[in-house]
Amino acid sequence: MPDWQALIRDIPDFPKPGVVFKDITPLLADADGYAAAVDAMAAPWRGVALDAVLAVESRGFIVGAALARALGTGFVPVRKPGKLPARVHAQDYDLEYGSDRLEIHADALSPGARVLLVDDVLATGGTLRAALALARQQGAIVVGAAVLLEISALEGRARWEPDVALEATLAC
Ligand SMILES: O=P(O)(O)OC[C@H]1O[C@H](OP(=O)(O)OP(=O)(O)O)[C@H](O)[C@@H]1O
Numbered sequence: 001m002p003d004w005q006a007l008i009r010d011i012p013d014f015p016k017p018g019v020v021f022k023d024i025t026p027l028l029a030d031a032d033g034y035a036a037a038v039d040a041m042a043a044p045w046r047g048v049a050l051d052a053v054l055a056v057e058s059r060g061f062i063v064g065a066a067l068a069r070a071l072g073t074g075f076v077p078v079r080k081p082g083k084l085p086a087r088v089h090a091q092d093y094d095l096e097y098g099s100d101r102l103e104i105h106a107d108a109l110s111p112g113a114r115v116l117l118v119d120d121v122l123a124t125g126g127t128l129r130a131a132l133a134l135a136r137q138q139g140a141i142v143v144g145a146a147v148l149l150e151i152s153a154l155e156g157r158a159r160w161e162p163d164v165a166l167e168a169t170l171a172c
């Protein structure tokens, strides 16, 4: 276990009773830990041809933007409803503690663009699958997906597309 993994803490019963929330804010606040986490997330993708990192609001932005800079790619935001100013494509999805909708600008990706999906946590996988659908709707090639932390018990990986590489830096 990398020593910075200890900077992710468990918060019981947040945001709902029965959910153990994996809180990455202590890791983000630690300069060395944050840098090490981003380096480790980037490692499998160095040398892979990529045009953009596509990351999901809001915690996904914190790791996704840093990863885009580390890999030298553009950054495409996928946002919660009503936040993007131009025409959007939308996708409804379920996650561990509810359901929501994600949006992407309709002109965010060119057909054939090579995209890496990025988020902080993989739980049930609903969020990442919605991001995959949004990218593909625009004709992008989803080269893979990168998450900082996979919550294995929630089996998001089992619902992921086996043909698309999914790299989790940490698993619990
Ligand atoms: O695999 P899933 O079950 O879909 O869960 C993972 C998602 O849940 C969290 O986002 P959340 O919607 O809580 O939003 P936030 O990033 O704004 O906190 C997390 O940042 C992932 O995006």
Ligand SMILES: Nc1ncnc2[nH]cnc12
Binding pocket: 019, 020, 021, 022, 023, 095, 096, 097, 121, 123, 124, 151
């Ligand atoms: N248990 C959890 N902790 C942190 N983020 C999450 N996203 C979905 N489930 C989560």
